[in-house]
Amino acid sequence: MALAKESTPVSAKNETDQEAEYRAQTRLWLRLLACTSLIESELRRRFREEFDFTMPRFDVLAQLDREPSGLVLGELPKRLMVSAGNLTPIVDRLVADGYITRTASNLDRRVQIVCMTVEGRKIFRRMAKSHGAWLAELLADFPADRFDGLIGELDELKAAVRDALQKP
Amino acid sequence: MALAKESTPVSAKNETDQEAEYRAQTRLWLRLLACTSLIESELRRRFREEFDFTMPRFDVLAQLDREPSGLVLGELPKRLMVSAGNLTPIVDRLVADGYITRTASNLDRRVQIVCMTVEGRKIFRRMAKSHGAWLAELLADFPADRFDGLIGELDELKAAVRDALQKP
DNA sequence: CCCAATTATTTTAAGTATAAAATATTTCCT
DNA sequence: AGGAAATATTTTATACTTAAAATAATTGGG
Numbered sequence: 042m043a044l045a046k047e048s049t050p051v052s053a054k055n056e057t058d059q060e061a062e063y064r065a066q067t068r069l070w071l072r073l074l075a076c077t078s079l080i081e082s083e084l085r086r087r088f089r090e091e092f093d094f095t096m097p098r099f100d101v102l103a104q105l106d107r108e109p110s111g112l113v114l115g116e117l118p119k120r121l122m123v124s125a126g127n128l129t130p131i132v133d134r135l136v137a138d139g140y141i142t143r144t145a146s147n148l149d150r151r152v153q154i155v156c157m158t159v160e161g162r163k164i165f166r167r168m169a170k171s172h173g174a175w176l177a178e179l180l181a182d183f184p185a186d187r188f189d190g191l192i193g194e195l196d197e198l199k200a201a202v203r204d205a206l207q208k209p
Numbered sequence: 210m211a212l213a214k215e216s217t218p219v220s221a222k223n224e225t226d227q228e229a230e231y232r233a234q235t236r237l238w239l240r241l242l243a244c245t246s247l248i249e250s251e252l253r254r255r256f257r258e259e260f261d262f263t264m265p266r267f268d269v270l271a272q273l274d275r276e277p278s279g280l281v282l283g284e285l286p287k288r289l290m291v292s293a294g295n296l297t298p299i300v301d302r303l304v305a306d307g308y309i310t311r312t313a314s315n316l317d318r319r320v321q322i323v324c325m326t327v328e329g330r331k332i333f334r335r336m337a338k339s340h341g342a343w344l345a346e347l348l349a350d351f352p353a354d355r356f357d358g359l360i361g362e363l364d365e366l367k368a369a370v371r372d373a374l375q376k377p
Numbered sequence: 378c379c380c381a382a383t384t385a386t387t388t389t390a391a392g393t394a395t396a397a398a399a400t401a402t403t404t405c406c407t
Numbered sequence: 408a409g410g411a412a413a414t415a416t417t418t419t420a421t422a423c424t425t426a427a428a429a430t431a432a433t434t435g436g437g
């Protein structure tokens with residue numbers, strides 16, 4: 042169970058002790074979830090109102106913006122941490138809207154290359170600018186000198202969770 | 210724009226400066242999102258595999274567990290930060306499965322009271338225990354002495370975002 | 378008292394998400 | 408070369424999510 046701060050084995054604890062032990066972890070999880078939901082729902086609302094766009098569509102464009110020569114379709118689910126099946130209709134619509142192209146590779150016809158169009162780049166830049174400004178606005182009241190510290194903590198948290206996920 | 214750390218008005222900055230300024234906020238946001246997604250998807254997977262349950266269904270039971278006398282249906286969307294329409298099918302299914310009851314109030318027939326059943330309480334306790342253990346497992350590699358600090362930072366972050374949202 | 382505004386909830390339409398099965402293509406083994 | 412395994416992607420079924428419109432019930436003002 043690897044609860045470093047406790048030496049007593051879990052099996053020796055009664056229900057109340059165990060619940061108390063889980064409390065700190067649960068509290069951290071609930072705070073994390075609350076912060077993310079709060080920001081995410083506001084960003085989603087603004088994307089819809091200002092650009093009639095959704096976050097997943099923006100996320101796809103954000104990935105392609107860094108890849109001038111395009112990206113193998115299969116890279117997207119990995120980078121965006123979503124399932125492959127999920128992306129199919131999202132990519133379909135971005136193609137239909139003219140923001141990206143999808144072309145089959147000549148070397149391997151299972152593989153498709155997606156690439157942003159000029160139109161896509163144009164709208165992405167506008168949205169990215171607003172996205173940055175919205176975040177700046179939402180996070181303005183958080184002390185600037187504590188940004189880096191919090192980012193560092195979250196980096197470590199992420200690494201710790203990744204490690205824990207790889208163990209079994 | 211309220212970027213406290215900078216005195217130069219945004220309008221006076223060129224595009225590159227502005228992008229640099231947004232970077233810290235964006236990085237924080239991406240870390241937050243990554244941590245939450247990582248944990249959330251693992252919890253969802255385990256809920257499904259171990260209990261054939263989803264997180265929203267668990268979340269509803271978690272709210273009702275604290276309210277022995279039941280809860281006005283309209284309280285759930287507020288507490289869970291989801292839309293009211295979203296809850297209708299979730300509550301429907303929990304009622305159909307026998308984990309909660311839904312009864313119309315006699316004083317105001319628009320209002321419904323939802324209340325956990327004995328069966329619901331039973332399954333909730335089992336799931337809550339696993340939920341705590343899963344979190345403890347996922348967060349085990351994060352230094353125990355930094356939990357409270359991170360929770361505190363996230364509390365402040367949440368408050369800051371809430372403040373920013375109320376301003377307009 | 379009645380009807381307009383308010384409140385609680387559900388329905389609808391569109392999109393997002395997953396897991397698992399299906400399809401298509403390529404690679405690798407013998 | 409032939410077929411099995413692997414890989415890339417789509418399809419299917421199910422569930423969640425929201426916004427906006429619809430429904431139903433109550434309250435309050437004239």
